[in-house]
Amino acid sequence: MNVKDTILQAEKLTKTYTLGKASQQVLRGVSLRVARGEFLAIMGASGSGKSTLLHILGLLDQPDQGKVWFEKEDVFGLSSSRQNHLRNQAFGFVFQFYHLLPELNVLENVMLPGMVGCPAWHWMGRRVQLKQDALQVIENVGLTNQLRQKPATLSGGERQRVALARALVGRPKVLLADEPTGNLDSQAGGRILDLLCRLNQQGQTVIMVTHDAAVAQQAHRRLVLADGKLG
Amino acid sequence: MYRWLLIRRYFLHKRIAWAAVAAVALLVMLVLVVLSIMSGLLADTRGRNHRWAGDIIISRDSLVGMAYYQEFIDEAKQLPEVETATPVIRLFGLEGEGRENTVLLYGVQMESFCRVTAFQNTLYFQNEKPQATFNVPPSIFPTAETLTPEQQKRGCIVGHYTLGQFTGVYQKDAVDRLQELSLRPEHHIPYDVTLFAIGAKGTLVGSLTGEYQKFWYVDTSLSGLVDIDATAMYVDFDELQRLAYMDGSDGGPPRANEIRLRLKPGIALQQGCRAVAGAWDDFVRRNSDQPQARLFEDVTVQTWQQFRRNQIAPAEKEKSLMVGVFAMIALVAVFIVFAIFYMIVTEKIRDLGIIRSVGSSGGSVAQIFLGYGVLVGFIGAVLGGTAGWLIVTNSNAIEAWLTLHFNFRLWDPDVYAIDRIPSTVPPVEAGIILIAAVLAAVLGAAWPARRAARLNVVDALRVE
Numbered sequence: 001m002n003v004k005d006t007i008l009q010a011e012k013l014t015k016t017y018t019l020g021k022a023s024q025q026v027l028r029g030v031s032l033r034v035a036r037g038e039f040l041a042i043m044g045a046s047g048s049g050k051s052t053l054l055h056i057l058g059l060l061d062q063p064d065q066g067k068v069w070f071e072k073e074d075v076f077g078l079s080s081s082r083q084n085h086l087r088n089q090a091f092g093f094v095f096q097f098y099h100l101l102p103e104l105n106v107l108e109n110v111m112l113p114g115m116v117g118c119p120a121w122h123w124m125g126r127r128v129q130l131k132q133d134a135l136q137v138i139e140n141v142g143l144t145n146q147l148r149q150k151p152a153t154l155s156g157g158e159r160q161r162v163a164l165a166r167a168l169v170g171r172p173k174v175l176l177a178d179e180p181t182g183n184l185d186s187q188a189g190g191r192i193l194d195l196l197c198r199l200n201q202q203g204q205t206v207i208m209v210t211h212d213a214a215v216a217q218q219a220h221r222r223l224v225l226a227d228g229k230l231g
Numbered sequence: 232m233y234r235w236l237l238i239r240r241y242f243l244h245k246r247i248a249w250a251a252v253a254a255v256a257l258l259v260m261l262v263l264v265v266l267s268i269m270s271g272l273l274a275d276t277r278g279r280n281h282r283w284a285g286d287i288i289i290s291r292d293s294l295v296g297m298a299y300y301q302e303f304i305d306e307a308k309q310l311p312e313v314e315t316a317t318p319v320i321r322l323f324g325l326e327g328e329g330r331e332n333t334v335l336l337y338g339v340q341m342e343s344f345c346r347v348t349a350f351q352n353t354l355y356f357q358n359e360k361p362q363a364t365f366n367v368p369p370s371i372f373p374t375a376e377t378l379t380p381e382q383q384k385r386g387c388i389v390g391h392y393t394l395g396q397f398t399g400v401y402q403k404d405a406v407d408r409l410q411e412l413s414l415r416p417e418h419h420i421p422y423d424v425t426l427f428a429i430g431a432k433g434t435l436v437g438s439l440t441g442e443y444q445k446f447w448y449v450d451t452s453l454s455g456l457v458d459i460d461a462t463a464m465y466v467d468f469d470e471l472q473r474l475a476y477m478d479g480s481d482g483g484p485p486r487a488n489e490i491r492l493r494l495k496p497g498i499a500l501q502q503g504c505r506a507v508a509g510a511w512d513d514f515v516r517r518n519s520d521q522p523q524a525r526l527f528e529d530v531t532v533q534t535w536q537q538f539r540r541n542q543i544a545p546a547e548k549e550k551s552l553m554v555g556v557f558a559m560i561a562l563v564a565v566f567i568v569f570a571i572f573y574m575i576v577t578e579k580i581r582d583l584g585i586i587r588s589v590g591s592s593g594g595s596v597a598q599i600f601l602g603y604g605v606l607v608g609f610i611g612a613v614l615g616g617t618a619g620w621l622i623v624t625n626s627n628a629i630e631a632w633l634t635l636h637f638n639f640r641l642w643d644p645d646v647y648a649i650d651r652i653p654s655t656v657p658p659v660e661a662g663i664i665l666i667a668a669v670l671a672a673v674l675g676a677a678w679p680a681r682r683a684a685r686l687n688v689v690d691a692l693r694v695e
Contacts, residue, residue: 052689060588061689081592088590099585099692103240113589115233123232166589 006072007205008034008057008174013066014228015052026052027063028228034174039200040207041219042230050209050225051178057207058091058176059083071173088117092167096179098159100151100166107147110134110165117170137165141195157188164195168204175199177208181215193218233586234595238602241579247571248607251672254567255611256618259668262557263619266660268626269550271653276546279455280539282349285317285491286500287507288538291530294322294429296477296486298523303514304490312506314495317343318487320471324426325441326464334393335462336426338471338487341365347493350465354388355410355451365467367447368416384467386449387422392461394451410451420448422464428476431483431523436476444474458542483523500534508532561671568607568675572600576679583683584691593684600680601673608672612665619656626652 015027026049034040034057044050055061057068059075068075070090075083092113093099100109114130115123138144141161151159160180167175177196181189197218200206208219216222223230242248291297304316320338325331341364345351350363357363365386372378394406394414414420425443430436446466454460468487472478477486494503515527536543576583583596622629630652633639642652 055689060692061687084590084592086590087588093588095692099581099588101237101582101585103237103244108236112233112586115236116586116589116591116595118232120232127232 005036006033007036007038007070008207009069010053010057011067011069013053013056013063013068015049015056015061015063025228027056027066029066030225030228030230031066032223032230034205034207036173036205037200037203038205038221039197039219041216041222042207042209042225043211043213043216043222044209044225045211048225049228050211053225054176054178054207054209058093058174059087060093085117088113089170090173092170092172092175094160094163094167094175094177094180096182098151098156098163098183100159100162102151105148105150106138106143106154106162107131107134109151109162110138110169112166113170134165134169137169138162140168141165155188156184157191160184160188160192161195164192168199174205174207177206179210180208181212182210189215233591234599234602237586237599238606241575241599241603242606245575247574248603251568251571251607251675252611252614254564255608255668255672256615258557258561258564258671259612259615259664260619260622261560261615262664263616263656263661264622264626265553265557266550266664267619267623267656268653269553270657270660271655273546273550275455275653277536277543280542281535282352283454283456283459284535284538285347286494286535287492287504287532288535289490289492289507289511289530289532290538291488291526293433293526293529294488295431295433295526296320296488297526297530298431298484298486299514299518299521300487300490301485302518303511306514307490307492307507307510310506310510312494312498312503314493315343315346316490316492317347318468319344319489319491320468320475320477321488322426322471322475324424324464326422326424328423330425330441332393333462334424334464335459336424336471337463337465338468338475339465340468344491347491350452350454353452353454355453356416357450363450365449365465365470367449368419370417371419371447381470384470385444385446386416386467387424387446388450388452388465389422389448390460390463391451391453392457393464414448414451416447416449418448422446422448424464424466424474426475428474428481430476430481431486431526436481442474442476444470456542484521486523486526500536504532504534561667564668565671565675568604568672569678572604572676572679573682575603576600576683579683580686580691581694583686584688584694587686587688588692593686596686597680597684600676600683604673604676604680605669607676608669611672612668615668616661616665620661623656624654626654 009032011031013027013030014025016023016025030053042050042053052061056063062076070086075086078086101112104112111130111134114133118126118130138147141164143158143161143165146154146158151162154162164180180192180196184192193215196206196208210216300318304318307313307316317340322336324334324336326334339350342362345363352358354363365384365388367383367386369378372382391406394409423443423445425441427435427441428437452460452463452465469478472485473480479485492507494500511530511532518524518527586596587593630641633641
């Protein structure tokens with residue numbers, strides 16, 4: 001492990017979901033600190049709020065209360081365009097159900113963050129570089145032979161590797177993985193975990209949510225979310 | 232760039248989007264065809280009225296007419312706006328030995344009338360001659376060594392559809408055949424005309440049984456104006472003026488019912504009308520102490536559009552009505568596009584969440600659907616515009632084919648008084664229709680796009 005300074009810090013996060021008259025507080029003053037280069041696993045039972053916490057850390061959702069600092073910057077104090085920029089440049093997401101765009105092929109799915117982050121007037125100048133970056137990460141996850149395949153033709157493990165490649169293509173500072181092996185068989189899941197470990201060894205900060213203790217064993221640090229609090 | 236990629240992929244992979252394209256295309260085609268034909272009919276109606284009436288018309292509704300018309304014509308010709316002018320007598324008469332047919336008699340000075348209006352172009356036999364006349368063939372009076380000027384000008388020109396009154400044949404095709412077979416000047420076809428003359432004081436003058444004169448058929452006029460072509464009989468101005476005691480033989484000054492004027496090229500209609508009206512007011516003021524000056528009362532100075540308002544307005548209203556009806560149909564297309572796009576957004580919610588999760592803004596997501604709307608509208612407009620253009624430009628061939636194979640006529644010429652369906656697409660109106668179609672598609676996509684932009688990312692990602 002090559003842990004340096006704090007890259008991500010959350011303080012007293014609360015979040016309540018309301019459905020009709022019923023409400024459930026899933027986060028009750030959660031605070032945590034993630035060091036640069038760390039591999040952190042957040043564990044918890046289903047519905048414990050671990051995905052909600054990950055979404056808040058990755059700017060996909062907002063807390064009811066509390067703050068998140070990314071590299072000492074209060075992210076929820078930023079403008080929405082700056083938050084979009086951070087989501088595009090600083091964070092990479094891997095979801096349990098892959099979340100690939102079915103109309104795009106493997107290469108296009110992996111290039112998507114690059115295309116989103118590249119203004120139209122810069123596209124021609126950066127297209128070649130973006131494609132090369134995408135090809136490189138696709139090679140790293142072992143899918144070079146399936147560049148033109150649509151997600152529907154891939155296995156679960158292959159889809160998750162595409163999702164991982166998409167998350168990594170922009171060289172994010174933090175990789176957020178939400179049950180990345182939850183929908184895979186043990187072999188495919190093991191391969192994804194190996195990739196995450198290898199990335200972490202190369203310096204990539206990884207925050208992974210899982211309910212599987214065996215998977216969480218791969219991380220440097222494990223936190224358990226229960227009753228809305230980290231322990 | 233990803234927006235264009237997704238727009239293209241969604242368009243190619245979503246067959247439902249082609250339903251939106253088809254809705255827009257059908258709408259554009261429908262509106263283009265109807266508007267082109269209605270615009271063509273309106274332009275045709277306006278053109279025919281203008282050609283028949285001249286530019287400016289000074290007229291008095293009373294059958295008594297107005298005095299000092301020639302003096303004003305002489306003055307009007309000096310106006311910088313006026314090219315030339317001609318007097319017209321307009322009276323009701325009875326035709327036939329038994330006086331069974333009512334006709335509207337027009338007394339015109341042929342040469343000047345043809346210069347003010349396009350009357351000569353409406354004639355069947357004389358439209359290409361250097362100068363149309365009322366001259367009868369010399370064989371009409373075989374025993375006379377030389378014809379008197381009155382005898383020579385005793386020809387009459389009948390409106391195309393007046394032949395129906397005289398023959399009992401009303402179908403245009405049948406009238407055309409009649410014209411071809413028997414209605415020829417050399418056949419010496421007589422028209423017995425009787426009228427009741429009204430003097431300058433508004434009382435009957437002349438014989439109590441009416442003034443009778445026999446005219447001979449010399450030509451047929453087809454102006455394309457049904458109200459004129461079904462009732463009009465044109466005779467020489469001097470002959471009709473004499474017959475109606477409007478030549479001064481009743482003790483008053485000579486009278487006419489109308490003065491028609493032609494403006495010089497480049498003179499705007501309203502400008503010309505103002506100039507003529509001003510000159511007329513001045514003329515009336517200067518001649519107010521003349522005998523029969525009261526006949527200046529109720530005289531109107533009108534443009535051809537005002538003069539023929541009753542005939543033009545229904546065509547304009549019909550066109551406006553059609554545009555209104557099709558504007559409502561356009562709303563239906565907007566709702567179709569809206570419904571389809573709403574379905575697509577609903578189906579694509581998770582995709583939108585994915586796009587947002589990699590850093591796209593809500594506005595960018597909205598742009599995907601607005602761009603999608605532009606693409607649907609553009610392709611629909613191009614397809615519909617092309618189909619509409621093909622239909623309009625081939626409308627007469629299509630109608631001929633339908634008539635030949637199904638004996639079905641889309642446009643009855645007896646009803647619409649047209650020989651051919653207008654087959655020109657007005658470019659400005661076509662452009663407006665195409666742009667409106669694209670805007671309608673964008674409008675239909677706007678609300679779904681707004682919904683897409685406001686999606687909560689996490690909620691979107693959770694959609695199964």
